[in-house]
Amino acid sequence: MKLPIYLDNNATTKVDPRVFETMTPFFLETFGNAASRNHSFGWSAEEAVDYAREQIAKLIGANEKEIIFTSGATESNNLALKGVFEMYARKGNHIITAATEHKAVLDACAHLEKQGAEVTYLPVQGNGMIDLEVLKSSIKDNTILVSIMYGNNELGVLQQIQEIGAMCKENGVLFHSDATQAVGKIPVDVIKDNIDLMSFTAHKMYGPKGVGALYVRRKNPRVKVTAQLDGGGHERGMRSGTLNVPGIVGFGRACEIAIAEMDKDAAHTSRLRDKLETELLKLEESYLNGNKDSRLPHTTNISFKHVEGEGLMIGIKDIAVSSGSACTSASLEPSYVLKSLGLDDELAHSSLRFGLSRFSTEEEVDFTIKTVTEAVNKLRDMSPLWEMFKEGIDLKTIEWTDH
Amino acid sequence: MAYSEKVIDHFNNPRNVGTLDKASDQVGTGLVGAPECGDVMRLQIEVDNDGKIADAKFKTFGCGSAIASSSLATEWLKGKSVDDALAIDNMEIVEELALPPVKIHCSVLAEDAIKAAINDYRVKQGLEPIEQEKSIVH
Numbered sequence: 001m002k003l004p005i006y007l008d009n010n011a012t013t014k015v016d017p018r019v020f021e022t023m024t025p026f027f028l029e030t031f032g033n034a035a036s037r038n039h040s041f042g043w044s045a046e047e048a049v050d051y052a053r054e055q056i057a058k059l060i061g062a063n064e065k066e067i068i069f070t071s072g073a074t075e076s077n078n079l080a081l082k083g084v085f086e087m088y089a090r091k092g093n094h095i096i097t098a099a100t101e102h103k104a105v106l107d108a109c110a111h112l113e114k115q116g117a118e119v120t121y122l123p124v125q126g127n128g129m130i131d132l133e134v135l136k137s138s139i140k141d142n143t144i145l146v147s148i149m150y151g152n153n154e155l156g157v158l159q160q161i162q163e164i165g166a167m168c169k170e171n172g173v174l175f176h177s178d179a180t181q182a183v184g185k186i187p188v189d190v191i192k193d194n195i196d197l198m199s200f201t202a203h204k205m206y207g208p209k210g211v212g213a214l215y216v217r218r219k220n221p222r223v224k225v226t227a228q229l230d231g232g233g234h235e236r237g238m239r240s241g242t243l244n245v246p247g248i249v250g251f252g253r254a255c256e257i258a259i260a261e262m263d264k265d266a267a268h269t270s271r272l273r274d275k276l277e278t279e280l281l282k283l284e285e286s287y288l289n290g291n292k293d294s295r296l297p298h299t300t301n302i303s304f305k306h307v308e309g310e311g312l313m314i315g316i317k318d319i320a321v322s323s324g325s326a327c328t329s330a331s332l333e334p335s336y337v338l339k340s341l342g343l344d345d346e347l348a349h350s351s352l353r354f355g356l357s358r359f360s361t362e363e364e365v366d367f368t369i370k371t372v373t374e375a376v377n378k379l380r381d382m383s384p385l386w387e388m389f390k391e392g393i394d395l396k397t398i399e400w401t402d403h
Numbered sequence: 404m405a406y407s408e409k410v411i412d413h414f415n416n417p418r419n420v421g422t423l424d425k426a427s428d429q430v431g432t433g434l435v436g437a438p439e440c441g442d443v444m445r446l447q448i449e450v451d452n453d454g455k456i457a458d459a460k461f462k463t464f465g466c467g468s469a470i471a472s473s474s475l476a477t478e479w480l481k482g483k484s485v486d487d488a489l490a491i492d493n494m495e496i497v498e499e500l501a502l503p504p505v506k507i508h509c510s511v512l513a514e515d516a517i518k519a520a521i522n523d524y525r526v527k528q529g530l531e532p533i534e535q536e537k538s539i540v541h
């Protein structure tokens with residue numbers, strides 16, 4: 001076993017060697033511009049892009065003409081939200097999203113609010129799920145778009161996408177989903193799910209960084225977005241810019257592998273995830289964050305009460321994970337996602353997110369269980385809060401000095 | 404962000420973790436910070452009859468820099484007179500541990516904890532608490 005161990009696969013994944021191999025000729029040999037229409041370099045590049053487009057479309061049940069290449073999910077989210085807002089301005093200005101969305105969605109919404117959009121940020125329940133009744137009652141005559149993520153990047157919680165899609169269809173409202181964490185990990189089908197626009201990215205599914213896609217529905221209804229970059233009018237006018245051919249080829253290959261191996265990957269990661277989670281939850285005062293019954297197969301998020309997450313990460317320095325703590329940020333604010341579950345700040349500061357991959361091994365998980373357990377125990381021995389808890393002192397009754 | 408070697412050393416080998424008898428007149432306890440801010444420090448000093456700090460202990464809930472700042476503080480406190488201890492400035496901790504700007508609040512907290520412990524001791528001894536200027540660094 002090699003150290004350090006990578007268990008931060010919700011942040012990004014290693015490129016699958018098979019993907020890497022498929023990409024290499026497109027740097028040195030087939031390096032043409034896919035938009036060059038008058039020589040073989042361009043034709044070969046275009047052919048490769050077309051093939052990748054098919055592979056990607058197939059993974060999500062779409063038509064290849066519905067795939068718009070972008071630089072990643074951040075751009076896809078921006079294009080979806082801003083592009084719909086501009087294109088459908090005459091229909092309305094109301095957008096519905098949720099408190100636990102990725103910053104790329106929330107900040108794009110905040111931007112649009114300055115441009116006159118009315119945005120509803122749905123709260124989530126304690127398990128991270130949106131209440132469909134609340135969503136339903138938020139849809140108004142001027143609602144043009146609902147943007148709800150498929151799987152949450154911090155918790156792994158999966159929303160009821162099919163139900164939300166159906167509700168949007170019924171109400172004649174467009175439905176965008178940021179499916180960055182879900183595509184390639186679980187079956188995602190834009191037809192079954194009634195999704196009109198969908199963002200996803202290669203680097204969360206064993207593909208390269210810097211390439212993503214926006215699915216834009218062409219039938220029932222035909223959806224259009226206003227381009228956000230001015231230029232050569234690539235991607236059916238929706239996204240100008242020379243295509244990242246090696247990246248796109250790698251993205252396509254990653255999708256092809258996902259189609260073939262998704263079941264195997266999901267079984268592998270969920271088995272290891274469940275083992276890791278079960279063992280870590282045996283620690284006293286440790287809590288699972290998010291809905292256990294509706295989530296991605298490879299993710300778990302656990303709070304270890306009275307231990308601060310960032311400190312804990314130093315204690316497990318051979319293991320790469322993420323924490324909901326944000327001791328480094330100027331605001332000292334812990335994760336807004338955890339807080340929107342109603343977690344108190346201390347528990348939010350005490351959380352770790354583990355994300356497994358198809359490359360994770362049992363040995364790595366066993367090492368992680370042992371290391372995290374030891375570090376939590378060591379830090380609790382050092383924690384005044386743990387001592388008070390053990391003495392039966394209610395921490396809520398103490399007058400803390402804020403600083 | 405990478406931690407300095409000194410922070411890592413204090414984190415891995417914290418000096419003087421523990422608890423002194425809070426009820427003793429010779430012991431001063433300072434508890435500063437707040438759980439919702441992600442750091443809480445408890446620093447205790449035991450003062451001998453000559454006014455020297457004979458022992459110091461800490462427990463900290465917080466990031467590596469917070470743990471290192473309080474560990475270092477206990478190291479510095481031991482053997483000092485109470486008056487000299489009062490003169491410890493957070494910037495000395497910043498320098499010693501090479502804390503980056505975002506972690507300066509950890510050193511401020513350690514300084515606050517020292518002052519709070521000394522004041523607790525002073526009050527027990529029937530002395531006036533020292534006026535504390537409100538720290539401005541967050």
Ligand SMILES: Cc1ncc(COP(=O)(O)O)c(C=O)c1O
Pocket residue numbers: 010011071072073074075102104149151152153178180181200201202210212
């Ligand atoms: C849910 C979600 N949306 C969007 C993004 C941004 O993706 P990208 O890095 O491709 O811009 C991420 C990844 O950080 C994510 O997890």
